Amino acid sequence: MRTRDLIRKNLFLLLVLLAYAVLFFVRRDLVNESVRNSTYYIREMVLVMPAVFVLTALLDLWIPKDRILQFLGKDAGVRGILLSFLIGSLSAGPIYAAFPLCVMLHKKGASIRNIVIILSSWAVIKLPMLLNEAKYLGFKFMGLRWLLTVLAILIFSSITSLVIRNHPLPENGDSNGADGLPD
Amino acid sequence: MISSILSIVLAIGLILTLLPPQAIADFVSRQSVWLATIGAALLGTVTLVPAFIAFPITGTLVDAGVSAVPAVAFLTTLTMVGVVTLPLEKRAFGARFTAARNALSFLFAILIALVMGVLM
Numbered sequence: 001m002r003t004r005d006l007i008r009k010n011l012f013l014l015l016v017l018l019a020y021a022v023l024f025f026v027r028r029d030l031v032n033e034s035v036r037n038s039t040y041y042i043r044e045m046v047l048v049m050p051a052v053f054v055l056t057a058l059l060d061l062w063i064p065k066d067r068i069l070q071f072l073g074k075d076a077g078v079r080g081i082l083l084s085f086l087i088g089s090l091s092a093g094p095i096y097a098a099f100p101l102c103v104m105l106h107k108k109g110a111s112i113r114n115i116v117i118i119l120s121s122w123a124v125i126k127l128p129m130l131l132n133e134a135k136y137l138g139f140k141f142m143g144l145r146w147l148l149t150v151l152a153i154l155i156f157s158s159i160t161s162l163v164i165r166n167h168p169l170p171e172n173g174d175s176n177g178a179d180g181l182p183d
Numbered sequence: 184m185i186s187s188i189l190s191i192v193l194a195i196g197l198i199l200t201l202l203p204p205q206a207i208a209d210f211v212s213r214q215s216v217w218l219a220t221i222g223a224a225l226l227g228t229v230t231l232v233p234a235f236i237a238f239p240i241t242g243t244l245v246d247a248g249v250s251a252v253p254a255v256a257f258l259t260t261l262t263m264v265g266v267v268t269l270p271l272e273k274r275a276f277g278a279r280f281t282a283a284r285n286a287l288s289f290l291f292a293i294l295i296a297l298v299m300g301v302l303m
Contacts, residue, residue: 012270013190019197030200038196045188096188096268099275106276115276116284123262133258136242144302145255148295156287163283170277 041094048093056101060108069109076114084114085150088121098122112164116157124149187271194267198230208240211257216250216300223253224293227260229267237261252300259292 007014023031072080091098102115110118125146134142207226211219241254264285265272273281 010186010190012194013186016190016194016197020193023197034193034196034200036196037199038192041192041195045192049188095262095265096191096271099271103275112280119284120263120288124259132238136238137245137254141245141251141299141303144299145258145295148298149259152291152295156284156291159287160280160283164280167277167279169280 044094048097052093052097052101056104060104065108068105072105072110072114074111076111080111080114081117081154084117085121085125088118089125089127091122095119095123106169111161113157113161116160117153120153120157191267191271202226202230204236204240208244211253212244212247216252219253220256220293220296223257224260224289227257228264228289230261250300251303252296255299256292256296259295260289263288263292
């Protein structure tokens, strides 16, 4: 029973490792290349994740629940939306780094809409990324895509909030998703 | 959490090897705009290429005269929708939230691309 649980919990990792194992026998050169490609992300993970965990823990400790409810809650209005875009845009790192932070914020009262805004802008709207985009694709392209993306996030964050309305997120935000976080 | 992220990172390396960004770009540039847009959006969904690689590649595509529409679809799903991070997102926020956010991001990525095509 316990091994079965263990397998089920790590199914994705096992599948990935299996793919590597198969590739090892068929095309060993591709394994080397894949590991090389992964190195960039492993570095990113090692650099960013500890900072995000510490930041999440500190914010959790320092900012009282009613404050988060007031600034990011359902009734925070335009100010909450702007603040969410700001948090997402100023962040660093891959989108999965945003998961523990957003789970914590939601537990302390941040609305679904604002969580979606933070997650989505975390992925798409970054100043260094925008500069890079302007460099390769032109200022007009970058500006237009930025504007449309912000509009899209505004619209679909509201839709997500409606879809979720009567279905609260998992209570424990999953202990795994927030691993390493003090409660 | 660490095992999930490790599997994500290893999966990304594998996907980048089996579906190299340059090959994706070559493929997309040979299709009709509609097919290319849907295909580019799907490819952007399964891959997670760092932006500093994605922008120059998209730049060469657009410079080569390929419509901006597939390029925009690719760039947007690339960053906003992630198949490899789905299990992790689902565990943190539940299946309903994850499905809604990713499906809507995908739809809006195509919408953004179409509007860009009209405006550029």
